[in-house]
Amino acid sequence: MTWYALDNIEEALQDTKDKLLPFDFVTWAKLAVIVFLTGSAAGGPSYVNPGNFGGGDFSEPNFDEGVESDFSSSLEGLKVDMHQMNNFEAPENLAGFDAAYAVLFAVGVALFGLLLLLTYITSVFQFVMYKSMIDDVKIGYAKNFLSEGLQYFIFRWITLVATVLVVGLGFGLGTALGLSFNIYGILGGIGIGAVVLAGILVIGVIRWIAFNLALPEMVRNGSGLSTALEKSISEARDQFAEVGVFWLMKLVIGLGLGIATMTIIFPAVILLLIPFGIIGYLLMLLTPAFLVPVILLYFLAVLVLGLAVSVPVKVYTYSYILEMHGDLLQ
Numbered sequence: 001m002t003w004y005a006l007d008n009i010e011e012a013l014q015d016t017k018d019k020l021l022p023f024d025f026v027t028w029a030k031l032a033v034i035v036f037l038t039g040s041a042a043g044g045p046s047y048v049n050p051g052n053f054g055g056g057d058f059s060e061p062n063f064d065e066g067v068e069s070d071f072s073s074s075l076e077g078l079k080v081d082m083h084q085m086n087n088f089e090a091p092e093n094l095a096g097f098d099a100a101y102a103v104l105f106a107v108g109v110a111l112f113g114l115l116l117l118l119t120y121i122t123s124v125f126q127f128v129m130y131k132s133m134i135d136d137v138k139i140g141y142a143k144n145f146l147s148e149g150l151q152y153f154i155f156r157w158i159t160l161v162a163t164v165l166v167v168g169l170g171f172g173l174g175t176a177l178g179l180s181f182n183i184y185g186i187l188g189g190i191g192i193g194a195v196v197l198a199g200i201l202v203i204g205v206i207r208w209i210a211f212n213l214a215l216p217e218m219v220r221n222g223s224g225l226s227t228a229l230e231k232s233i234s235e236a237r238d239q240f241a242e243v244g245v246f247w248l249m250k251l252v253i254g255l256g257l258g259i260a261t262m263t264i265i266f267p268a269v270i271l272l273l274i275p276f277g278i279i280g281y282l283l284m285l286l287t288p289a290f291l292v293p294v295i296l297l298y299f300l301a302v303l304v305l306g307l308a309v310s311v312p313v314k315v316y317t318y319s320y321i322l323e324m325h326g327d328l329l330q
Contacts, residue, residue: 004242004327005249012320019133019315030137032307034129035314039122119156124149126211130219133318148218151225155210163203170196208247209236216325235329246324253320257313264309269302276301 020028127145132138142149170192179185179192210225213232217223223231236243276298283290 003245004324005245008320008323008327009249009253011323012316015133015319015323016312016316019137019319020312027137028308028311030139031132031311031315032304033139034125034132034137035310036307037121037125038129038314039118039125040310040314120149120153123153123156126152126215127219129314129318130216130322133315133322134219145219148225152210152215155225155229156207159203159207163200166196166199166203206233209233212246212250212321213325213329216322217329220325220330231329239328242328246328250317250320254317257316261309261313265306268305272298272301272305 020031124142124145127148128139128141131141131145174189174192177188179188206229209232210229213236214225214228217228217232218225221228276294280291280294280298283294
């Protein structure tokens with residue numbers, strides 16, 4: 001007995017060669033853009049500048065002279081605060097606090113809106129990537145999958161919220177029961193934890209089936225997400241062993257490709273530091289302002305390098321998924 005997941009390893013490799021060879025810069029560039037917009041190549045380290053929270057003056061204070069005056073000032077401030085409370089007087093800087101909170105709220109709303117937009121874009125371009133593996137590589141496929149992308153976008157958020165609710169309900173139930181460190185509390189905690197993990201596992205399986213089976217079904221047959229997901233779950237149930245081996249092989253392939261990618265990218269990133277570091281140092285001797293564009297160009301070069309390496313990896317991964325979909329659902 002042969003397994004689809006094993007047979008399709010070589011098939012996907014041949015599909016990758018057919019898609020990428022002979023080398024065509026335009027095709028690779030379009031694939032790099034598509035891969036980037038799927039969110040597969042996004043992310044990176046977070047750079048934090050905490051600043052100087054304590055200020056610049058660390059001289060030792062004169063406590064003998066300061067304690068009495070500080071105590072008197074505190075009493076006067078307390079009298080003023082009590083007077084304001086008794087007469088319902090608002091602090092003079094309340095409007096400033098309101099404005100600050102309004103700005104923070106507006107920034108939060110803007111960031112959440114940006115997150116929603118990016119999630120929608122990545123949802124649409126998952127379909128673009130699948131379609132580009134089946135037919136010619138075209139970024140313009142995006143306009144044909146706006147509706148499908150919206151369906152997948154909603155699905156992703158619903159399952160995310162469901163996961164958060166499952167975890168929250170688990171913690172809430174544990175708190176409400178007042179579980180303690182005795183035999184009953186431990187058993188109750190284990191039971192609640194098992195239910196929470198089972199819920200998370202079910203949601204994770206549904207999300208995995210949606211991405212690996214339902215989305216290709218939507219691209220190939222024009223189905224809606226609910227119909228494609230229902231068909232995919234049914235086939236996964238009927239061919240449980242095949243899907244299980246598919247999941248395992250995809251995990252192994254992903255780990256292998258991830259390690260191979262890092263062995264290429266990490267040394268290249270270090271090597272890129274040498275010319276950019278030298279150029280940045282020489283330009284910084286003229287003026288430190290020149291260092292900023294050099295740093296930006298360095299990160300741009302790293303991004304381009306990451307995308308160039310990601311293209312064959314993602315083409316192989318999506319080709320492998322499509323080969324599996326063809327064997328399982330077609």
